Amino acid sequence: MNEAWLxxxxxxxxxxDLRTLTVAQCTRNxxxxxxxxxxxxxxxxxxxxxDRVDTxxxxxxxxxxxxxxxxxxxITPSLRKYxxxxxxxxxxxxxxxxxxxxxxxxxxxxxxxxxSLVFTLNLITDITPFKADSTAGGRFYVPTSSQGxxxxxxxxxxxxxxxxxxxxxxxxxxxxxxxxxxQIAQALTIS
Numbered sequence: 001m002n003e004a005w006l007x008x009x010x011x012x013x014x015x016x017d018l019r020t021l022t023v024a025q026c027t028r029n030x031x032x033x034x035x036x037x038x039x040x041x042x043x044x045x046x047x048x049x050x051d052r053v054d055t056x057x058x059x060x061x062x063x064x065x066x067x068x069x070x071x072x073x074x075i076t077p078s079l080r081k082y083x084x085x086x087x088x089x090x091x092x093x094x095x096x097x098x099x100x101x102x103x104x105x106x107x108x109x110x111x112x113x114x115x116s117l118v119f120t121l122n123l124i125t126d127i128t129p130f131k132a133d134s135t136a137g138g139r140f141y142v143p144t145s146s147q148g149x150x151x152x153x154x155x156x157x158x159x160x161x162x163x164x165x166x167x168x169x170x171x172x173x174x175x176x177x178x179x180x181x182x183q184i185a186q187a188l189t190i191s
Contacts, residue, residue: 012029012034012123012124012125013027014030014122015109015122016122022042023042024042026038033126052091052094053090054089059176060087065085079143088101088103088131088136089102089136090102090136100126102127103127107121
């Protein structure tokens with residue numbers, strides 16, 4: 001990857017192993033983009049990266065990841081290689097702690113014989129100078145054919161605030177924490 005990508009590029013490329021959530025490969029420009037070296041990112045893994053996503057945007061980012069991978073498994077195996085998702089979020093610069101706006105795009109890099117996603121290629125770009133608003137968001141693209149994609153947008157927090165009740169938000173949070181419908185019903189004493 002380091003020979004194929006310009007080291008001075010503003011785009012960080014990393015290959016994520018989804019089986020272990022480790023960074024299998026990373027371009028050497030992570031210090032310039034994120035404020036910490038690629039060796040640290042590879043050693044500590046993707047959880048280390050996620051922990052540096054701004055707390056205001058972390059739940060949204062994890063929701064996009066979860067939704068994208070759930071949709072991935074609904075796609076016919078022959079179309080899974082066309083699956084895409086992207087999200088935008090704030091990130092703490094490793095050296096200065098300054099907030100950055102990052103655009104994160106993910107595409108399948110290796111799919112095993114059972115159709116499971118093994119590696120994703122993730123392209124991360126600092127878009128701080130170009131970000132005009134302060135909303136995080138995401139979208140993913142479900143392949144409808146080898147040449148067609150259906151875009152699905154994840155609503156922003158502002159849009160969700162206008163649409164969802166307090167109880168609905170509480171239930172969504174519990175779903176994001178991995179609780180089943182039965183567990184949520186018991187916790188909230190509802191049917």
